[in-house]
Amino acid sequence: MEREKIVLEVIGKISNRHPDVVKPEHELVADLGIDSSKGLNLLAELEDRLKIEISDEAAAKMNTVSDVLAYVKQA
Numbered sequence: 890m891e892r893e894k895i896v897l898e899v900i901g902k903i904s905n906r907h908p909d910v911v912k913p914e915h916e917l918v919a920d921l922g923i924d925s926s927k928g929l930n931l932l933a934e935l936e937d938r939l940k941i942e943i944s945d946e947a948a949a950k951m952n953t954v955s956d957v958l959a960y961v962k963q964a
Contacts, residue, residue, distance in 0.1 A: 892961050895938050900954060903931045913955035921954075935961070 894908075901908035904921035917923040923931060932943050935957070941964040951957050 892939060893958055896935065896958055896961050897954075899931060899934045899938060900957065903927050903934070911954055913953065913958060915954045916952055917954065917957075918952075939964070 897908040897911050900906075900917075900921065900923075901911050904911070904923055904927070906921065911921070915921055917928070917931075928948070932948055935941070936943055939961060941961070943960070943964070947960055951960060
């Protein structure tokens with residue numbers, strides 16, 4: 890799954906963690922320290938790398954790595 894790999898790479902980069910330690914159950918804010926400014930960077934990089942658009946409404950529902958992966962799978 891290339892898209893999943895890209896998501897984990899981007900989340901790892903934004904949270905300063907190796908992609909291998911980023912797990913679906915991790916919460917973006919509580920576990921990975923992705924605050925609002927990092928969140929904007931995360932969304933921008935995902936949109937750029939995956940050639941998708943993520944609405945503000947969809948982004949607001951993304952609380953865990955699993956949420957991001959699920960969105961990207963259906964985008």
